[in-house]
Every structure is written in C-alpha cells, then in structure tokens.
Amino acid sequence: MYERERDRGVLGRQVWNKQRKVEILIDVDDVAMGHETKIRWNPTTEWIYSDDTVYEPIVDDDTFAQVQTLAAAVVARVEAEWTAHLGQRHMAQLRQPLAMLREITDPYG
Numbered sequence: 001m002y003e004r005e006r007d008r009g010v011l012g013r014q015v016w017n018k019q020r021k022v023e024i025l026i027d028v029d030d031v032a033m034g035h036e037t038k039i040r041w042n043p044t045t046e047w048i049y050s051d052d053t054v055y056e057p058i059v060d061d062d063t064f065a066q067v068q069t070l071a072a073a074v075v076a077r078v079e080a081e082w083t084a085h086l087g088q089r090h091m092a093q094l095r096q097p098l099a100m101l102r103e104i105t106d107p108y109g
Contacts, residue, residue, distance in 0.1 A: 012057035014050035
C-alpha cells in the first residue's frame with residue numbers, strides 16, 4: 001500500500017526526478033477551455049540519486065537500511081491487520097482512495 005523507500009537525501013545525496021508536471025484538461029468536452037498544470041510525485045523507484053554525498057548526512061547508510069527494513073515490517077503488519085479486519089475485497093477498495101489521498105498530501109509519496 002505504501003512505498004517505504006524514502007528520501008535518500010538524509011544520507012547527504014542529491015535527489016532528482018522526484019516530481020513531474022501533468023497537464024489536465026479543465027473540461028474534456030471543451031478542449032478550448034485549456035488545461036491546468038499539476039505537480040505529481042514520481043514513484044521513489046524512479047528517483048535518481050547522486051553517487052557521492054553533497055552535504056553532511058543526517059544518518060549513515062546502515063542506519064537508513066535498518067530503518068527501511070523496520071518500517072517495511074510495520075507496514076506489512078498493519079496491512080495484514082486491516083486485511084483481516086476488512087477482508088480482501090474491502091481492503092482492495094480502500095487502497096484506491098488512500099493512494100489518491102497520499103498523492104495530494106504526502107510530500108514523499
């Protein structure tokens with residue numbers, strides 16, 4: 001449900017390709033009305049990181065990896081609990097609005 005790969009900027013690396021611009025028609029039936037430009041977050045798997053550090057890291061690579069592993073385990077446990085509570089079908093229905101909400105609220109999403 002939630003990608004756990006987070007911003008490696010905390011490791012002192014430069015990060016590129018975090019966002020993209022998307023042009024959305026204001027009215028699909030009236031193209032002459034124009035479009036709005038929205039910023040969307042790219043999946044973290046598409047982010048590009050510098051090989052070298054560009055500023056003092058906040059955490060070291062090992063600590064970062066340990067936290068990512070721990071966070072993934074917590075996410076898996078919470079998802080399993082919610083799936084057991086809601087059932088597979090309702091959990092699947094819940095994923096879509098949660099993903100949409102994350103897109104507009106989570107700066108790291």
